[in-house]
Amino acid sequence: MTATTAPLDVDLLLASARDKTGLFEFGDDWFLEPLGVLVAALNEQARLSELGHELTRRRLIALLADRLRLRALQREHPEILDVEPVVAAVICGLPRTGSTLLHRLLSAAPKLTSTLSWETSYPVPFPGEGPDAAERKDRARQRMAAFLELSPDFGDIHTVTWDAPEEDVILLDRTFTSMSFDSFYRVPGYGDWLRSADQGKAYDELRQWLQVLQWQDPGRAGSRWVLKSPHHLTAVDTVLDTFDGSRIVMTHRSPVRAVPSYASMVRAMSAQYSDSVDPVAIGRYWSDRFATTLREFTAVRARRPHRFVDVRFDAMVAEPAGQARRVLDALDLAPDGADDAAFESYLDRDRRERDAAHSYTAEDFGLSRAQLERDFAAYTEVYL
Template identity: 70%
Template structure:
């Protein structure tokens, strides 16, 4: 089912201004990605009535956060002087063990990471104290609603409202984010994203990290971040964050691609009643093949900035892998790290891990075709 009402960029901008009482969006570079996204949503996404309302609300909220960010920087100019150090961006195809590795490393007292509640609500609410009680409560409510809208998602990806989460959700506010073509059928936006200059978006990612550090002055440790989105902008990540290493998680695309297609199907069904699993599978198979080809080129130019981790090792010997990665980041693990890793693994075993069955053929794919299409990658890294 489609809707006759279309998203309208001027109305979204006006709605954000009305919501906040603010009008300064700062540099308007973000208008291009927003315009491309909205055009693709209107012409390709086949939003349901509920999907349309959820999307309109979401885009307005993201724009409102842009306004609030500029106001916070204007009122507190010292925010722009906060030093941000990113030790690592964990990348890799989705479903390659990157979430387990990220949450494990984030447990180390030597590093910090973006948390689920704060990427959802990175700016203090009016009158809110340093404990961020209102935002944490809102994040819990939001997660409950998400679980109701997409009940199968928890079987694919354990979400913890106060646990480490992908920094790409901060990038959503730039409208340069893999989130959008994961939640919606917007292939024209996806084409644009993978050819765009993402440097302005990553400069803003640094600004969001500054805001998070500024709210907690004891948070001066280097960041360990994670998202497969960063595979679309490897050179930009390395240029913007001079000390950052790319921690690349590796798993056979024969497993990873259908697994992610299954996740996209679960997520996008919230917004559209016209979800085609075959179309999704073929789209992401092409996308990831192209992305990995670009990754190989970027890596060959700066091999010393990359660390390889294999999915089987992360699953079979997580403590050893976590210690090795910290060592490569110049942060050798000690007793406190080991204790934190053990505590997280104990917690992880108690979190929900449902079973979810799917096959490549569910998404118009075959194991033989995936092996052929990704042979250039598998022969080197697996």
């Protein structure tokens, strides 16, 4: 927060969203708790720059506006609530463990579908928009270009394309119950709240967003969803309860590599919003968060072991199509020639579009190999 910017205010944000849309009904007000916790942490801890403050204010208003539009769309088209999105797989694991590659491979399979980047940015049709969603797609292209201009190093860390499969956690942002926020901002108070919160209502709304996307695209009829985000590790029981019959597909890589890699990504993202980015604080925060998350995850997995499929990073690198086939088999979706062709087509495109190498060290973020090996020993002994 700079001396020239007023603190973010929940009531003003709500009023601005209503003014922006001309709509007034947010529905169940449960979201006000996470929004309030987030806004307090942004004001007190995030050290927002003047630009970061304005970008954040606009983002929060846009998320609230989408909540209003969701409720209006459900009232206008009550048949949306009868749509049954069937989730086959929820990919999670530490970030930077091959989950993006696996997600995009599986999303290419004709029998599966996933959230696309432009849909997660603009999930509700604009007034008068045709079925081609041309305006939303154009805005998504512009938004992606602006994001990469503000974070020029991000594309070297994580390949982004406006029309490619993207993490559904971006839909969860509209519940204000999302790991996105402590990834983009230094808000440890919000992170503490998030990891102790009951996320049931947030995941119920994620299901509603999938209903909206499936209703808009009849081509998805009969396809099963594959979701993906490391955020899902923070609510594994809730994920499995919300999406009955789904399997958790967990990707595994040595935390010695994965944790500093994610810290590097967070540094690139948070520099958009603050001029006081502390890489050591970032490294220590995420190392602690992930170590705690994996310890808690182990207890959930012990209770429901039949709901999990494991994929190791080295195997994904060595034989990505083979691992995708293995996951389809585990989901009782026998792979066929069409799946194989889709996998090879994606891999060929990925090889041509892949960006520069990502360079970082653990020491850049106040971490060390010995410390990471010690803190994650229980996890690596079982899964690596």
